[in-house]
Amino acid sequence: MSESTANVRIDEATPGSVRVSGELTFGNAAAALTAIDAAVSRDGRSVLDLSGVTRSDSAGLACVLAVLAQSAGRGRKLSVSHVPEGMHLLASVCEVEGLMA
Numbered sequence: 001m002s003e004s005t006a007n008v009r010i011d012e013a014t015p016g017s018v019r020v021s022g023e024l025t026f027g028n029a030a031a032a033l034t035a036i037d038a039a040v041s042r043d044g045r046s047v048l049d050l051s052g053v054t055r056s057d058s059a060g061l062a063c064v065l066a067v068l069a070q071s072a073g074r075g076r077k078l079s080v081s082h083v084p085e086g087m088h089l090l091a092s093v094c095e096v097e098g099l100m101a
Contacts, residue, residue, distance in 0.1 A: 018047070018049065024060025056087040058094075
């Protein structure tokens with residue numbers, strides 16, 4: 001199953017994983033959060049793959065952190081793979097990179 005939300009594509013084709021591609025920015029972070037959280041909630045998804053994210057800002061980082069927090073709140077461990085370099089640098093500057101490990 002794939003879903004598209006304002007420059008973000010959510011792909012659930014790989015078992016156990018949700019792949020996000022496109023832009024995660026202020027303009028679509030709220031809608032992306034809803035779509036990504038719904039996708040990771042299904043079928044015991046345990047990996048959030050960000051390999052397709054082409055652009056991100058602080059709202060995109062906040063979106064990923066919120067998805068991780070919501071999964072943890074449901075008692076489910078979610079790991080993040082292929083964090084884009086820009087998002088990784090922003091997480092480092094904000095001192096939250098440990099939350100994405």
